[in-house]
Amino acid sequence: MKRRTWKPVKPAKKENQETPKEIKPLATDLKINQETISQSLGNSADIVTREFTVNQKKVMIIFLEALVNKDHIQHYLIEQIINLEWKTDAVSNDEMFQQLKSASISASELNEIDNFQDLLMDLLDGNSILLLDEYPKGLSIESNGVKERGVESPTTQQVVRGPKDSFTETLTTNIGLVRKRLKDPNLRLESRILGQKTQTKVSLIYLHGVASPEIVEEVRRRIDRINVDFILESGNLEELIQDKTYTLFPTVFNSERPDEISAGILKGKIAIMIDGTPFVLLVPALFVDFFHSSEDYYQRNDISTFIRGLRFLAFFLALLTPSTYIALTTFHPEMIPTILLVSLAAQREGIPFPALVEALMMEITFELLREAGIRLPTPIGSAISIVGALVLGQAAVDAGIVSATMVIVVSLTAICSFIFPSYSLSISVRLLRFGFMIAAATLGLFGIFVGILLLALHLTSLRSFGIPYLAPFAPFIPQDQGDAVIRKPKWGLVTRPRLVNQRDIRREDTPKPKP
Template structure:
C-alpha cells in the first residue's frame, strides 16, 4: 500500500543514522555492564560517577550481624520507594541475622546474599544482581539495592512507594450504567484492575522494557487458550523491533506498531476503562499496558468497535441496539451533513420543496459567499472554539466554548456573513460528533468532513458518492495485526453479525468473533442456541 511504501522509504532514508545511534548505545551499555566489585567503596563510587552524583540517590551505610561483623550499604532513589517498607527492611537486616545463619556463610563462595534473601529480606521481591547496569536500572525503578562488603553480588528489593493518582472515573469515557473505576498512570495498579475482573490462571501478563533511556515498562496481557497465538507473537515481535530512546506515553508505541500510518482511522483501540479491556481480552484480543499512561491499547482492532460502548453490554439488548443505531446515524450525519447542504444548494436545488427553497434563498440574499465558503468558515471557527475550550482552564473552558459559539454564530448571522440555516447545519453536525464513544473516531470524522465538503462543492452529490466509495475502499484495505479492519462485514461472517449493528441478548452471544479467537470460540457450553426459560413455580 502507498502508506507502507512511504513508511519503508522513510525508514531506509534514516537507517544510517539509526545504525550509528545503535552502535553508540551498545558501546555505552557494555561500559555500564561491568561486574560489581567486592569492595563497597569502589561500588559506591562507580555508581555515583555513572549517576552524576545525583542528589536524589541515597546511600545509607549499616553494620549488620552479631558484633556488627558485616558492612552493607543500602542504595535507593528518594521519593520512589515506600519508606515504611524500607524501615522494615533495615530492621530485619539489623535484627534477623543469627550466628547459625552466619555459620552457613562461606565468603569464598559468595553465598551471604543467598542467606539474606532466604532468611532476612521479608519485604518486596528480592533478586540477586552481579553487574552495574542491572543494579542502577533497578535502583531507578523503585527498588532498593543492598551492597555487602567482600561480596561481588548485590541484592535489589522491590518496594515501590511513589505518589500516584487515585482510581477514579475516566474522563474520556463516561457511562450512565456501569463501573466507575478507570486506569491510572501506574502499570501495577492497571494490571491489578484486570486481575480483579479476570481471576483466571490463563490471564498471562508478560513484561518488557522499551526505551534506551527511559526503560519504560510495557506489559502484554492476553488469555492463554483464547487469544490467537500468531497475534500474540506478532505483538511481541513489533514491540521488540522498537529502537527508540524514550517512551513517555502509549501513543509512542501505538505509532510505532500500527499497521498503516497514513490513514485517518485508528487501527489500535485505546481506552481508560478496565471493564472494556477485560471484555476484549475475553474475546481473544491482546492488551498492551504502558507504565505512565492511563490508556491501554487493545489489538487487533476493528472499525465496528469504535461504535460500541461498554454501556451496550450493561443494558438490555433492545435498548443497546437502538443506541448503537443512533451512533451510526450520527456518524453519517456528522460526516456528510454540511456536504449535503453545499451540494443541494449549489447544484441540486430542484430536490428541495419550493417553500423551503424560497426560504433558503431569502436567508442567503445578503450573504456574499457561496455555500462552500460559508460552511468552511463556520467549521473552522467551531474547530478553533473546540480547541480553545480544551486547552483553557477547566473552570472557564466549557463556558468559553458555549458562549463563544452562541455569540459567534449570532454575530455572523447579523453581519450577513452566513445564513441561519448554515448555523443550524454546523451546530447539528458538531452535536452529532459528540455521540461517539471513542474520541479517535470523532477526530477521524472531523478530518474527513472537510474532504467531503470539497468534493460536494466541486461535483455535488456525485462527489459525495465518490467520496463514500473511496472511503469504503480505503477501509477494506486496512488491517490490524493481520485481521481485516472491516470484519465481520467484509469479509462477511454470518455468525458474528450478532454484535455489529444489532446486539442480540447474552443467551444468543454464545461464540466469540471467528477471526479474533480461533482456538476457543464457544462462550456458553450448555445448549447455547436456545433461550433460557424461567422455571414455573408449583401451585400450593
C-alpha cells in the same frame, strides 16, 4: 480468505553505531561501588547512602531519595538488619549475605544483582540496593514510594450503567483490575522493556486457548522490533505497531475502562498495557469496535440496538451534513422544496460568501472553540465552549456573515460528532468532513458519491494485524451480525468473532429463557 500479514523490516545499521557495552561486575570494595554509582548518575543530589556495621562487617544501603519510601527503608530494612542476632562472629561473607537476604525477605520483591547495569536499572526503578563489603553481589529490594493516583471514574468514556473504575498510571494496578475480572488460569501475561532512555515496562495480556496464536506472535514481532529512546504513553507505541497504511482511521483500539479491555480479551484480542498511562491498547481493532460501548452489554438488547443505530446514523450525519447542504444550495436547488428554497434564498440574500466558504468559516471556528474548551481549566472551558459558540453564532448571523441555516447545520454536525464512544473515530470524521465539503463544492452530489465510493474502497483495504478492518461487513459473516449494528440477547451471543478467534469459537451455551 487469505490473511494479509505484516513483515517486519530490519532497521538499517548506522555507520557510527556504538558497540554494546560490556557488563561490568560489582567490585568487592564498598567505596569503589559507591563511587562508580555516583559517577554513573552524575553525582546526583538525591543519591542517599547509609553505611553501618553488622557483625563486624560493613554494609551499605543506596537509594534515590525521590523514588523510595524512607519510612519503609528505616523500619523494614535497616532496623531488621541491625537487630539480627548472630551466633558467632566468625561468619563467612557468603553466609552473612544469605543472612542479610533472609532479613530483607519482608520486601515484596527481592533480587540478587552482580553487575552495575542491573544495579543502576533497579536503582532508577525505585529499589534500594544493599551491598556487603568484600562480597561481589548485592540485593535489590523493592521500596518504591512514588505517590500514585488511585482508581477513579473514567474521564473519556462515561456510562450511565456499569462499573465506574478506570485504569491508572501504574502498571501493576492495571493488571490487577483485569485479573479481578478474569479469574482464569489461562490468562497469560508477557512483559517487555521498551525505550533505551525511559525503560518503560510493557505487558501483553491475552487468554491462552482463545487468542489466535498467529495474532499473538504478530504482536510479539512488532513490539520486539521496536528500538527507540522513549515510550512515554500508549500513543507512542500505537504508532510503532499499527499497520503501515496511510489512513485517518484508527487501527488500534484504546480504552481506560477495565471492563471494556476485559471484554475484548474474552473475544480473543490482545491487550497491551504501558506503565505510566491509563490508556490500554487492544488489538486487532475493527471498524465496528469504535461504535460499541461497554454499556451496550449492560442494557437490554433492544435498547442497545437502538443506541447503536443512533451512533451509525450520527456517523453519516457528522460526515455528510455540511457537504450535502453545500451541494444542494450550490448545484441542485431543484431538489429542495419550494417553500424551504425561498426561505434559504432570503437568508442568503445578504451573505457575501459562497456556501463552501461559509461552511468552512463556521466549521473552523467551532473546531477552535472545541480545542479551547479542552485546553482551558474545566470551569472556564465549559463556559467558553458553550457561551462562545452561542455568542459567535448569533453575532455572525446578525452581522450577515453566515446564514441561520448554516449555524443549524454546523451545530447538528457537532452534536453528532460527540456521540461516538471513541474519541479516535471522532477525530477521523472531523478531518474527513472537510474533504467531502470541498468535493461537494466542486462536483455537487456527484462529488459526494465519488467520495463515499473512495472511502468504502479505502476501508475495505485496511487491515488490523492481518484482520480485515470492515469485518464482519466485508467480508460478510452472517454469524457475527448479531453483535455488529444490532445486539442479540445475551443468550443469543454464543460465538466469538470468527476472524479474530479461530480456536475457541463457542463461548457459552445458555438456553433461551422460557415464559
